[in-house]
Amino acid sequence: MGRKAPGFAAVAAFLLSVGACGGGITPTTQTDVGITSNSILLGTTNALSGAAAAYGTIANAENAYFTHVNNNQGGVNGRKITFKILDDGYNPAQTVPLTKQLVEQDQVFAMFSGLGTQTQTSVREYLNSKKVPQLFVATGATTWGKDFNSNQWTLSWQPPYQGEARIYAKDVLANHPNASIGVLYQNDDYGQDYLKGLTDGLGDKASTMIKDKESYDVTAANPFAQLTKLKGAGVDTVFLFSTPKPTIQSLAFITAGLHWEPTIYLNSVSNPQVYMGLAAKSGAALKNVTSVGYIKDPTDPQWAGDEGMKLYKQVIANCSTCNVNDGFNIYGVAVAYTMVDVIKQAGSNLTRANIMKIASSQLNESNPFLLPGIKVTTTSSDHFPIMQEQVITWAGTGWKLQGSLIDERGTIK
Amino acid sequence: MNRIRTAPPRYWLVALTLVFFLGFPTVISSFLASEWTQALILAIAIMGLNILVGYSGQLSLGHGAFMALGAYVSAILAHRYKMDYLVTVPIAAVFTGGVGFLFGIPALRLSPLYLALATFALAVVTPSLIKRPAGLTGGVQGILVLQPDPPDFAREAFAFVTGTAMTSDQWIYYITLLLAVVLFWLAWNLVRHRPGRAMRAIRDGEVAAAASGVNVAGYKTLAFGISAFYGGTAGSLFALSTGFISPDTFPVSLSIQLLVGAVVGGLASIPGPLLGAIFAFFLPIGSNQWVPSQTWLPDQITSTVKNAGPAVSYGVVLILIMMFAPNGIVGLLRSGYVILNRRLRGASDPKTGQMPPDPQTV
Numbered sequence: 001m002g003r004k005a006p007g008f009a010a011v012a013a014f015l016l017s018v019g020a021c022g023g024g025i026t027p028t029t030q031t032d033v034g035i036t037s038n039s040i041l042l043g044t045t046n047a048l049s050g051a052a053a054a055y056g057t058i059a060n061a062e063n064a065y066f067t068h069v070n071n072n073q074g075g076v077n078g079r080k081i082t083f084k085i086l087d088d089g090y091n092p093a094q095t096v097p098l099t100k101q102l103v104e105q106d107q108v109f110a111m112f113s114g115l116g117t118q119t120q121t122s123v124r125e126y127l128n129s130k131k132v133p134q135l136f137v138a139t140g141a142t143t144w145g146k147d148f149n150s151n152q153w154t155l156s157w158q159p160p161y162q163g164e165a166r167i168y169a170k171d172v173l174a175n176h177p178n179a180s181i182g183v184l185y186q187n188d189d190y191g192q193d194y195l196k197g198l199t200d201g202l203g204d205k206a207s208t209m210i211k212d213k214e215s216y217d218v219t220a221a222n223p224f225a226q227l228t229k230l231k232g233a234g235v236d237t238v239f240l241f242s243t244p245k246p247t248i249q250s251l252a253f254i255t256a257g258l259h260w261e262p263t264i265y266l267n268s269v270s271n272p273q274v275y276m277g278l279a280a281k282s283g284a285a286l287k288n289v290t291s292v293g294y295i296k297d298p299t300d301p302q303w304a305g306d307e308g309m310k311l312y313k314q315v316i317a318n319c320s321t322c323n324v325n326d327g328f329n330i331y332g333v334a335v336a337y338t339m340v341d342v343i344k345q346a347g348s349n350l351t352r353a354n355i356m357k358i359a360s361s362q363l364n365e366s367n368p369f370l371l372p373g374i375k376v377t378t379t380s381s382d383h384f385p386i387m388q389e390q391v392i393t394w395a396g397t398g399w400k401l402q403g404s405l406i407d408e409r410g411t412i413k
Numbered sequence: 414m415n416r417i418r419t420a421p422p423r424y425w426l427v428a429l430t431l432v433f434f435l436g437f438p439t440v441i442s443s444f445l446a447s448e449w450t451q452a453l454i455l456a457i458a459i460m461g462l463n464i465l466v467g468y469s470g471q472l473s474l475g476h477g478a479f480m481a482l483g484a485y486v487s488a489i490l491a492h493r494y495k496m497d498y499l500v501t502v503p504i505a506a507v508f509t510g511g512v513g514f515l516f517g518i519p520a521l522r523l524s525p526l527y528l529a530l531a532t533f534a535l536a537v538v539t540p541s542l543i544k545r546p547a548g549l550t551g552g553v554q555g556i557l558v559l560q561p562d563p564p565d566f567a568r569e570a571f572a573f574v575t576g577t578a579m580t581s582d583q584w585i586y587y588i589t590l591l592l593a594v595v596l597f598w599l600a601w602n603l604v605r606h607r608p609g610r611a612m613r614a615i616r617d618g619e620v621a622a623a624a625s626g627v628n629v630a631g632y633k634t635l636a637f638g639i640s641a642f643y644g645g646t647a648g649s650l651f652a653l654s655t656g657f658i659s660p661d662t663f664p665v666s667l668s669i670q671l672l673v674g675a676v677v678g679g680l681a682s683i684p685g686p687l688l689g690a691i692f693a694f695f696l697p698i699g700s701n702q703w704v705p706s707q708t709w710l711p712d713q714i715t716s717t718v719k720n721a722g723p724a725v726s727y728g729v730v731l732i733l734i735m736m737f738a739p740n741g742i743v744g745l746l747r748s749g750y751v752i753l754n755r756r757l758r759g760a761s762d763p764k765t766g767q768m769p770p771d772p773q774t775v
Contacts, residue, residue: 049724086702090661091661091662091664092555092655092657092658092659092661092662093651093655093658093661093662093663093667096655096656096657097447097448097451097655097698100444100447100582101444101448104442104443104444105442105444105445117553118553118554118555118659118660118661119661121554121555121657121659122555122655122656122657122659122662123657125557125656125657126656187544188544188552188553189552189553189554217541217544219537219540219541
């Protein structure tokens with residue numbers, strides 16, 4: 001083998017010289033990375049696999065809307081949108097390299113609608129330091145709008161959890177002033193955000209009205225022990241600040257396991273009709289269930305003749321794997337609509353900075369997929385695009401709108 | 414010169430690998446360098462696991478927990494106490510090593526299956542445990558780790574070679590490479606000397622080892638400690654390279670990924686962890702992006718397999734490797750080399766047709 005050694009040495013020297021000669025590839029810094037005369041490249045990370053894979057359809061629905069705009073309107077101002085979707089499995093450790101890939105290798109113009117609070121927090125610093133727009137993140141954590149001033153390249157879209165919880169507080173005070181409240185919440189920023197909003201919304205009555213708070217971990221198999229405790233504490237109104245799976249389990253367990261009929265408030269994260277159907281199938285009675293909504297429900301017959309709903313059905317036909325009745329899909333189409341709107345408004349000044357300026361301070365849009373009357377609005381001092389929601393109650397087969405829109409703008413400081 | 418001419422081929426392989434890893438980042442983008450950093454970090458963690466599983470014969474399904482510990486020790490020291498991050502790496506490694514050593518003591522009483530379950534439980538509770546002291550660990554919000562700018566000497570050297578400025582990602586790559594080389598060299602020394610022989614003796618027959626005067630309990634806990642030391646180093650570097658850690662950064666699947674990497678690469682070998690890490694890191698990413706882009710696959714398959722792309726291809730390749738290369742990639746290469754060698758220059762032992770056993774593989 002010794003005789004072969006010089007050969008290896010030659011290869012090593014060759015590799016070394018290759019290493020020495022090759023020029024490094026560095027990201028070019030121009031004001032319109034990802035834009036050509038006829039295309040715009042957007043990127044996203046979403047949970048296409050893993051525990052939160054139910055959300056993955058959002059990205060496909062967004063892509064369906066971009067396809068619709070490309071095919072029917074020739075793109076936005078003549079530029080067609082390409083949307084690159086990568087799967088981070090809801091794991092922040094994956095989000096970081098994938099986002100770097102989209103920014104540095106694929107050279108996207110902007111990140112759009114990345115999913116998840118932890119996952120998007122993990123790249124917020126990076127994207128802000130690179131001055132890459134992190135637009136309309138798909139999470140309702142309050143931090144996005146509240147901490148905008150320290151992260152000016154990041155913006156969310158949907159109503160913040162705290163704002164939603166304040167609406168529940170208002171509703172309880174108006175309709176059940178003597179309620180004795182028990183809260184089940186997920187032990188993370190999402191559940192704690194809701195709890196804070198509820199406590200703030202109830203004001204000085206919070207300490208007397210909230211009898212018991214029980215938390216569960218995301219990884220827990222079910223929240224049955226916590227619900228049993230809540231019943232034992234003698235509460236008559238239960239708040240479920242939980243993701244779809246534990247919510248369905250809770251609804252079923254309250255009826256079938258505990259034979260209990262409390263008034264139930266359900267967070268909007270878990271209220272798509274698909275999940276209500278699953279809960280009913282597992283034995284939930286679904287009596288006195290209240291939630292809030294801001295998007296039109298595709299299964300609600302009252303929107304059958306609605307122009308926005310007709311457009312949604314036409315758009316979603318572009319996505320072969322999307323279930324037309326899934327509330328997450330109309331969410332995706334609605335947020336993509338806002339994105340296209342922003343790009344349209346930027347006109348010929350299509351730079352990252354201008355896009356951020358429009359999205360964070362100049363939005364004033366009526367979105368056909370949101371409940372009538374809701375305006376997607378931002379100003380130079382307010383960076384929560386959607387702040388109006390409406391109370392809904394479960395009516396056996398679907399949600400029924402109650403009262404009128406409630407505006408929480410300006411309540412979160 | 415004569416010494417170089419007669420050096421065994423594995424030395425040339427080592428030199429070639431080193432040159433490859435040194436020169437690689439100068440020709441690839443900063444982003445790809447950051448991916449290779451992660452692969453090297455996995456290699457360090459898998460090397461730790463390999464010492465425990467491959468050499469001392471104790472199964473661990475919870476090595477992600479040691480990575481999490483190392484990552485959090487470093488991140489907390491750097492974030493709260495404003496220490497230089499690179500100083501925190503050895504602190505995290507030693508601390509995690511100590512914890513691993515202590516964990517090894519109760520582990521002595523557990524038979525292999527129960528040890529696997531106990532370590533698995535450790536991996537399962539880790540994300541929840543991290544969330545509790547939210548003031549210290551940042552809870553679910555996680556901790557941001559600032560990536561250091563490359564120092565002047567590195568910047569100048571890199572600019573001299575490539576003509577472009579060095580990024581933080583490339584600097585972190587070289588830090589990781591340096592530590593990986595040192596740790597692999599230490600592991601190589603360890604397994605060739607007394608502790609390594611003692612560990613293998615324990616793995617192959619605990620009673621026999623004890624009868625030969627090997628301190629079974631001592632070496633078993635030592636293996637745990639060393640293994641956790643490697644895990645802690647890897648975790649600390651992991652936090653540095655991703656720039657952010659949160660409880661979900663260390664799911665149970667990370668521990669499984671490490672074990673898969675160790676087995677696929679080849680247990681009880683030194684190059685095994687490196688090959689296993691490259692496999693365990695790039696296969697999920699590759700298949701994730703490859704499967705959906707294949708237009709020839711029927712829609713029904715892509716739409717169902719798409720979301721599970723990484724998992725499915727991971728499983729398929731794993732099954733294939735276990736069927737055709739039960740000793741991992743290293744075992745496959747080694748037997749391939751033996752066959753090739755025999756073809757080229759005839760069997761070394763004309764009577765049996767066998768190569769004499771390589772002392773490194775015993």
